[in-house]
Amino acid sequence: MRVAITGATGNAGTSLLDALLRDPQVTEVIGIARRRPEINLPRTRWVTADVAKDDLTDTFRGVDAVVHLAWLIQPSHDRATTYAVNVDGSRRVFEAAARAGVPSLVHASSVGAYSPGPKDRFVDESWPTGGIDTSFYSRDKAEVERILDGIEDEHPKLRVVRLRPGLIFKGDAASGIRRLFAGPLLPTTLLRRRLIPIVPAIDRLRFQAVHSHDIGEAYRLAVLSDVRGPFNVASEPVLDPPELARLLGARPVKVPVKPLRVAVDLAWKLRLQPTPSGWLDLALGVPLMDITRAREELGWAPTRTSGEALLELIEAMRRGDGMATPPLAPGSAGPLRIREFLSGVGARSR
Helix, strand or coil, rough: CCEECCCCHHHHHHHHHHHHHCCCCCCCCEECCCCCCCCCCCEEEEEEECCCCCCCHHCCCCEEEEECCCCCCCCCCCCHHHHHHHHHHHHHHHHHHHHHHEEEEEEEHHHHHCCCCCCEEECCCCCCCCCCCCHHHHHHHHHHHHHHHHHHCCCCEEEEEEEECCCEEEEEHHHHHHHCCCCCCCCCCHHHCCCCCEEEEEECCEEEEEHHHHHHHHHHHHHCCCEEEEEEECCCCCEEHHHCCCCCCCCHHHHHHHHHHHHHHHHHHCCCCCCCCCHHHHHCCCCCCCCHHHHHHCCCCCCCCCCHHHHHHHHHHHHHHHHHCCCCCCCCCHHHHHHHHHHHCCCCCC
8 A cells, every 4th residue: 555645744744654654554655745854764755845836646646545734833924824735735635636546535634623612521523613713723624624525525436534633742743842832932941740830720721632643543544444534533531720730730720811812912923922812712612522433433542641642742842852854853943942033933944
């Protein structure tokens, strides 16, 4: 089996590569990325391409499955660029796969595609995917779901799978995750248990996470199994203020949402940190997901709890861990992370 992966050098992509290369059924992996990594892997061929600009039809010819992971979270101040990659780029990938006659297409959707929903119960994959209006990430994920609906209608023989994971953590992605969401001012030396004194107790702050290696396995199963449709993917337990306080040895402190949102938005506009307030709205808005279908039909089960994944990430962020791929490389910000300031906090990596 030959598998092509867009966004193969990122957090989920590197975990999927690891899962596929441990499977003897996979004879070749075509890793597609905007910047070629300086790593050589067995049975892997790297293709340098930008999904927003390059036609991948020829690259996809003869492959058995395409896994579309390419997605931009930064630059959050440049909506033209993020939309071109996330929405237009996804459309281009889907259409190229259909033109090339690829039998199977697996798309990285997200819990962020869901419309606002409950935090006191779990919803299945039939919950509406209308997104959270104030989050560009969520709006893009929802719009791509509609594009994929159209691709399925036009190409009924194409097997389409959509994975909708919660937050994806692993230690090897720590440097990349910090750059995307926290920025250079985060005091990483203090990122250790017992040095984080409080966690914000915010109404509706209940979210789900999954270890990246577990999501890599879920994508592998989606590629190799004869399944279709959407799958929620997350580990237990749900992460809420009491659970976060237990994990970190911290104290929950009540924090009102409106002042926090104003502070986050102001810090983003001043380019002190890279995350707009829409991410807070997304965290508080999306529902909790029922993963029964992934367990029963995909045969997937997490090997790590959500708490274990989070603690691994925090410790790795303190150490500055990363991987030898451009999105995840440690130390790429320069001494004192000056490069992040010079290029603009939240800018797209070159």
